[in-house]
Amino acid sequence: MEALRSNCELKEPHSWYIFVTTGALGLVLGHPFDTVKVRLQTQTTYQGIIDCMVKTYRHESLLGFFKGMSFPIVSIAVVNSVLFGVYSNALLALTATSHQERRAQAPSYTHVFIAGCTGGFLQAYCLAPFDLIKVRLQNQTEPRAQPGSPPPRYRGPVHCAASIFQAEGPRGLFRGAWALTLRDTPTLGIYFVTYEWLCHQSTPDGQNPSSATVLVAGGFAGITSWVTATPLDVIKSRMQMAGLEQRAYRGLLDCMVSSVRQEGLGVFFRGLTINSARAFPVNAVTFLSYEYLLHSWG
Numbered sequence: 001m002e003a004l005r006s007n008c009e010l011k012e013p014h015s016w017y018i019f020v021t022t023g024a025l026g027l028v029l030g031h032p033f034d035t036v037k038v039r040l041q042t043q044t045t046y047q048g049i050i051d052c053m054v055k056t057y058r059h060e061s062l063l064g065f066f067k068g069m070s071f072p073i074v075s076i077a078v079v080n081s082v083l084f085g086v087y088s089n090a091l092l093a094l095t096a097t098s099h100q101e102r103r104a105q106a107p108s109y110t111h112v113f114i115a116g117c118t119g120g121f122l123q124a125y126c127l128a129p130f131d132l133i134k135v136r137l138q139n140q141t142e143p144r145a146q147p148g149s150p151p152p153r154y155r156g157p158v159h160c161a162a163s164i165f166q167a168e169g170p171r172g173l174f175r176g177a178w179a180l181t182l183r184d185t186p187t188l189g190i191y192f193v194t195y196e197w198l199c200h201q202s203t204p205d206g207q208n209p210s211s212a213t214v215l216v217a218g219g220f221a222g223i224t225s226w227v228t229a230t231p232l233d234v235i236k237s238r239m240q241m242a243g244l245e246q247r248a249y250r251g252l253l254d255c256m257v258s259s260v261r262q263e264g265l266g267v268f269f270r271g272l273t274i275n276s277a278r279a280f281p282v283n284a285v286t287f288l289s290y291e292y293l294l295h296s297w298g
């Protein structure tokens with residue numbers, strides 16, 4: 001958070017709250033899609049998106065789609081601030097130009113890529129424990145506890161975190177973190193390059209992009225980065241679930257090889273469609289609030 005704040009002179013503090021609130025709003029609206037994606041990637045019982053949606057609704061009601069949402073909401077402020085703050089500061093260090101000067105003197109795409117990768121690398125470590133708990137809770141398919149029915153393995157996010165910590169120690173909370181880092185480092189470079197490139201293509205030199213341009217460029221940056229991230233996203237989710245299921249992988253490569261052996265190469269594209277549909281609106285509003293934040297602090 002401080003990283004993003006320190007980048008600019010604080011003129012309108014409310015813009016930071018807008019940045020955090022829109023991030024949380026996008027997260028809430030996108031969460032049902034994320035739950036379907038995670039289940040398609042880690043469970044073999046579903047025939048596709050519709051089948052997964054119908055079964056989830058019938059068995060768990062609408063609430064089933066919102067399982068595991070509380071920790072991501074709590075952590076979004078930190079995660080987005082680290083990502084966008086590190087990106088902005090890395091770009092500032094690489095180009096020695098402020099955000100305002102950057103419109104007249106566009107940074108090279110190599111600098112944008114390096115700054116994006118740096119942001120992706122550092123945010124992955126903040127995200128890892130929250131993401132692990134999210135994935136574990138999203139995969140609990142039990143309906144709401146009825147009197148007499150067996151309780152689900154995890155009673156909520158805190159119980160989930162405490163159980164993992166007790167069973168495996170602090171390292172257990174970072175299960176899948178390596179796959180998450182490999183997923184996010186290059187794809188966040190791609191994310192910011194796509195965004196900058198699309199803004200540059202549709203904005204006259206020296207001018208700021210319009211809100212419509214920011215929304216479209218942000219949406220497509222989300223789709224492009226998630227399309228490239230999907231293969232490692234599948235592996236990451238499977239490794240995060242591996243501690244629970246009978247399946248145990250010897251490492252990332254073993255998880256890749258055994259997934260391909262059992263399910264073919266298509267396994268790397270599980271959840272791609274639903275994730276792309278989610279990525280457009282979520283990242284369109286994220287970039288719009290980020291630009292607003294930079295202008296009001298700027």
Ligand SMILES: CN(C)C(=N)NCCC[C@H](N)C(=O)O
Nearest residue numbers: 184187191225226229279282
């Ligand atoms: C490909 N990846 C990992 C990303 N593009 N990450 C940044 C976007 C994060 C946004 N909250 C989302 O969930 O889409």
